[in-house]
Amino acid sequence: MHMSFRWYGEGNDTVSLNDIRQIPGVETIVWSLHHKQAGELWEPEEIEREMALITGLSEAERKAGVTKTFNADVVESVNVHESIKTGTTLLGMSRDEALDNYIKTIENLGRAGVKVVTYNFMPVFDWLRTEMFHPCPDGSTALYYDANVVAQLTDPQALVDETLNGAGDLTMPGWEPERLAHLPEFIEAYQGIGHDEYYENYKVFLDAVIPTCEKYDVKLAVHPDDPAFDLFGWPRVVSSKEGIQRVLDLNPSPYNGLCLCLGSFSSRRGNDPVDAVKTFMDRIHFSHVRNIKFLDAAGSFSEVGHRASEGDVDTVGIMKAYAEAGYEGYIRPDHGRHLWGENTEEGRPRPGYGLYDRALGIQYLLGVWDSFTYGDER
Incomplete structure (x- = not known):
């Protein structure tokens, strides 16, 4: 198993590569070209420049x-x-x-070693x-989904505004203002x-x-739908075990696989994350392990610490399943709470992507992993 950490790039993240370097166990930086819009071609030179920054050291x-x-x-x-x-x-x-640009981008990334x-x-x-920064009982803040608010919405524009305001001056992947300026066109399509x-x-x-x-x-x-159910009448098709299986069956190649985010998958009541790990193990190329806690019968939830007892996701069972299978893919902690001064206006991180709770999450996940594999890995 390769532990990783998502990084949004120099000048676009409150966390530095040097910060990440000091987290024990991290091998891989999960990255992207965040200035690119969906559909744009990723050029070899910009791919190589970003990868060199990640894999190198300054003088x-x-x-x-x-x-x-x-x-x-x-x-x-x-x-996409x-x-x-x-x-x-x-x-x-x-x-x-759009398909031509996607195919050429995959080719360029593959040539670069991705x-x-x-x-x-x-x-x-x-x-x-x-x-984006919902108050938690311990004084931290976290991402929060209120199912009752969403059920009463007739126009998703209000959520667009809330999300973009939460990002401040940082990019918000999937919520690019240039793209969402065309929301009425998407709704019609x-x-x-x-x-x-x-x-x-x-x-x-x-x-x-x-x-x-x-x-x-x-x-x-493919990353599961987040949250894992239909919204605003739009179809979401990677929301359940059956939906994931149907996606994998659309093309049987082992290269058609999963980024199994267990927090997203678990946001749908009845989904069993440990069973999903065991069922799809041979098609899981990457995994996000995080925790959520349901707050009401409507399905509202808050993101919480990675420890299993903090929420409703069996993070211990998940890591045990990976360890017992000898999983050799990539794992990262996912959304963390905003801790120890991160939840202030000055220097506030991208929602869910501060340093401290994700670093704590890595140590917890590695501790669970080691409890099942330490004797074998010495």
């Missing part, structure tokens, strides 16, 4: 005796253009043009919460698209992209 770091470096094996995410999801031309880009590319196939919003048609569009995407993944040895990993 000052070398002089200070720093030797620890990272690999840049995992990209999260190469976002809405024209691919809907099968129509949107924002002036046809499905064929091993896994994460993406999602959610309509319009990559994820959704109603509060999704009218009448049901689950079956959405799966058909999904198959077009996979059948077009997977041959390039196979050629350049890049594993494609």
Whole structure:
């Protein structure tokens, strides 16, 4: 198992590579070109520049005796253009043009040495919460989903405004203001698209992209819907065990796999995250392990610490399943609470992506892993 940490790039993250370097056990930086819009081609030069920053050391770091470096094996995410999801031309880009750019981007990433590319196939919003910095009983803040608020919404624009305000000056993947300025166009494009048609569009995407993944040895990993149920009448198709199996069956190649985010998957009551790990083990290329706690019968939830007893996700059972299977893929802690001064206006991190709780999460997850594997790994 390779422990990783998501980083948003120099000048675009309140956490530095040097901060991450001091977290024991982290090998991989999960990265992306966050200035790129969905559908744009990633050029070789900009890929190589970002990877060199991640895998290298500055002269000052070398002089200070720093030797620890990272690999840049995992990209999260190469976002899928809405024209691919809907099968129509949107924002002036046809499905064929968007597919061509995606295929060429995969080729460029594979040539550079990237091993896994994460993406999602959610309509319009990559994820959704109603509060970015919800107060927790311990004085920290966390991402929060109020199902009652969402149920009463007739226009998702209010949530767009709340999410973008929470990001401050930092980019918010999946919530790019340039793209969401066209929200009415997206709403119109999704009218009448049901689950079956959405799966058909999904198959077009996979059948077009997977041959390039196979050629350049890049594993494609879909992130479950977050939260894992339909919203605003739009179809979400990676929300359950049955939905995941159907996606994997759309293209049987082992390169068509999962970024199994157990927090997202667990946001749907009845989903069993430990069973999902065991069921799909051979197709899990990357995994996010985090915890949520349900707060009411409607399904509202708050994100909490990674410790299993903090919430409703069996993070111990999840890590045990990975350890007993000898999992050799990539894992990272996911959204953390904002701790120890991070929840102030000055220097506030990207929602869910501060330093401290994710660092604590790594140590907890590695501790659980070691409890099942330490004797074997010595």
